[in-house]
Amino acid sequence: MIDVIIVDDHEMFRLGLKTAIASRHPDLRVVGEAESGAELFDLLTQMSVDLILLDIALPDTNGIEIARRVKTERPEIKIIAVSAENAAQTVQQMIETGIEGFISKRYGGVDTFATAIRTVMLGINYFGSDISDILYGIYVAKKKTTNVTSEFTEQEKRIIELCSEGLPGKLVADKLGITISTVNNHKNNIFRKLGITNTMEMVQYALKKGIIQID
Numbered sequence: 001m002i003d004v005i006i007v008d009d010h011e012m013f014r015l016g017l018k019t020a021i022a023s024r025h026p027d028l029r030v031v032g033e034a035e036s037g038a039e040l041f042d043l044l045t046q047m048s049v050d051l052i053l054l055d056i057a058l059p060d061t062n063g064i065e066i067a068r069r070v071k072t073e074r075p076e077i078k079i080i081a082v083s084a085e086n087a088a089q090t091v092q093q094m095i096e097t098g099i100e101g102f103i104s105k106r107y108g109g110v111d112t113f114a115t116a117i118r119t120v121m122l123g124i125n126y127f128g129s130d131i132s133d134i135l136y137g138i139y140v141a142k143k144k145t146t147n148v149t150s151e152f153t154e155q156e157k158r159i160i161e162l163c164s165e166g167l168p169g170k171l172v173a174d175k176l177g178i179t180i181s182t183v184n185n186h187k188n189n190i191f192r193k194l195g196i197t198n199t200m201e202m203v204q205y206a207l208k209k210g211i212i213q214i215d
Helices: 011-024 037-044 063-073 088-096 110-121 129-141 154-164 169-176 180-194 199-209
Strands: 002-007 028-034 051-055 078-083 101-104
Touching (some): 002 011, 002 037, 002 110, 011 028, 011 110, 037 063, 051 110, 088 101, 101 110, 154 169, 154 180, 169 180, 180 199
Parallel strands (some): 002 028, 051 078, 078 101
16 A cells, blocks of 8 residues: 655645545555645654655745655655646756656646556656656756767667666566666666766657657
8 A cells, every 4th residue: 555645735636636546546545635835744743654746836835845855854755746837947946856756737637646656656756748848858958968879789778768668677687688787787878878867867868869769
């Protein structure tokens, strides 16, 4: 069972999402609701929780500050940001706090939320397609990409493909018949070629360059 807190100042949104999760996804359980940062931190003193669905725009404290505090005080708790505001600066600031996912309210139905929660609890970051586009824009703006597509080995391309499917390192290693240490070495080589530091940026680069495709 995955225990979740919903943090959003719109009661109807919280109620609708909680009800839909309860009726359609029995492996997920909403154990608390909060409409402000103060309420959230009060709840966290009373209960254990696996994941927080966190709206960015709250009446007392912005989601960036809340996420930063949670990651400092309770780093074991996963956070998925939920927002109708998808400005690049806001997305970048939220990512920098260390959150594990970001979903736009405009595109996030209950099944999307459920998939995101399960994905994040497996240790894999989850970002909606529109958020992924924004992240890539940030990526380009920082000039982290270079025209090195042809420099990838076939093994590196296969690792990028498998990572884009959300597979953890152990499963990537099993599929390729290599050790997880070898997978990590290949990933570090890819990161070095691109001037990046994480799998998320690698997948965004590969999507835009056509190395991989998603449905």
